[in-house]
Amino acid sequence: MARRKLIYEGKAKILYEGPEPGTYVQYFKDDATAGNGAKKDVIEGKGVLNNRMSEFFMVGLGNIGIPTHFIRRINMREQLIRQVEIIPLEVIVRNFAAGSMAKRLGMEEGAALPRPIVEFSYKDDKLGDPLVPEEYIIAFGWASQQDMDDIVSMALRVNDFLSGTMYGVGIKLIDFKIEIGRIWDNEFPRLVVADEISPDCCRLWDVETGQKLDKDVFRQDLGNLADAYTEVARRLGVLPSNVTHRPKPTLIN
Template sequence: MARRKQLYEGKAKILYEGPEPGTVVQYFKDDATAFNNQKKGTITGKGVLNNRISEYLMTRLGEIGVPTHFIRRLNMREQLVKEVEIIPIEVVVRNVAAGSLSKKFAIPEGTPLPRSIIEFYYKNDELGDPMVSEEHITAFNWADPLEIDEIMAMSLRVNDYLSGLFLGVQLRLVDFKLEFGRYYDEEEEEPRIVLADEISPDNCRLWDMATGEKLDKDRFRRDLGGVEEAYQEVARRLGILPESGPRDVQGPSTLQ
């Protein structure tokens, strides 16, 4: 396997220098974390499945005009993406009360919300990813008001599309997390806001419409068991699980 320069390693992915200027190789790991890295483990085959699921969802979003960093999948664990400047904000879109929202406001989990709610969190593990307001974001120059408006509009559009897509395979999109970045195109004067990171059961809460069964990382967070099977079921319903099951690919050796 070719040696590549490692640019960054996060909790679920490793970024390597891409083969062409302005590109990055995103490698999906099997590592799993929860509660701001307090709980750690491994979900066998998670990286393979998340790579395929994120590829599928990013491609579908691109087809309806949502700009993303995704270029193409390279193999079972890697995809080629555009190099972007990540905005240090996690955008959470909520459709149904669950997780921290239920705990904060004593709302029974599973309660439909009167409308979709967008929350912002500052990406900082050491601080516990604190919730922030638009005022914080603009005051600390993480993004300007126009960028925030664009991020909110894009997040709601993603929510509308994915809610319908998952509904079609009998899954309820309870909530999910998005990340965005600035893409600098030589042909454009201003950077474009694009959807970045990934969309997978790692950052989406997905419940079976009939039974309410959780088919996402909550199975790991809450020690429910059957984590690998839940991820495979999501891929199966989307029609992207290989018949032979999730295969593996060895990661590239790292050139520091």
């Protein structure tokens, strides 16, 4: 088995040094967390499902001209990605009121919004990923005004793609979050969709029944999270035929 150098370990994924300069291997874990890590569990097969679904969405975005960090899937749990400079923001797109928005504004969960709304939160678990306005983002130098214009445009295009794809399999896209990174071509930065796109970072409801098929199942103790993710993968046609678990690579420090 190849020995790989650990670069970073987060709540749901691990990054290892890639086989070529400028690449990482992204490993999807079975860990599930909620409330910034306050609630934790291991959901057998979750990493396999998220790897396959993220591949499906990243390839789909690339096919319509939205650049991503994705290069190719390596195996059931790993994919090869480009090394990017992550902008320290979570880019949130909301189509219906849910979660923190519904609580903040006293709205009924599931109420349709007049148009998709793009929000930003500052990526810092210790601070609880607080919402921040564009003025903060530009003033603190996290992104330029041109970056923000491009990010909003990209986020809305991603929303169109995800909403249409999900609705086609009987799923309503309530909201989602993505991360955006920079890839440098010589001295010129290019914005790309990074991290992952999976039910971990989307709210997904069945169109007919309203059944939740996302991480709210875990957050709210609504049933078996693996069953919910499996149902989404089945509808998308990306359910792996053999969900096996590969041991983690040996690390060198």
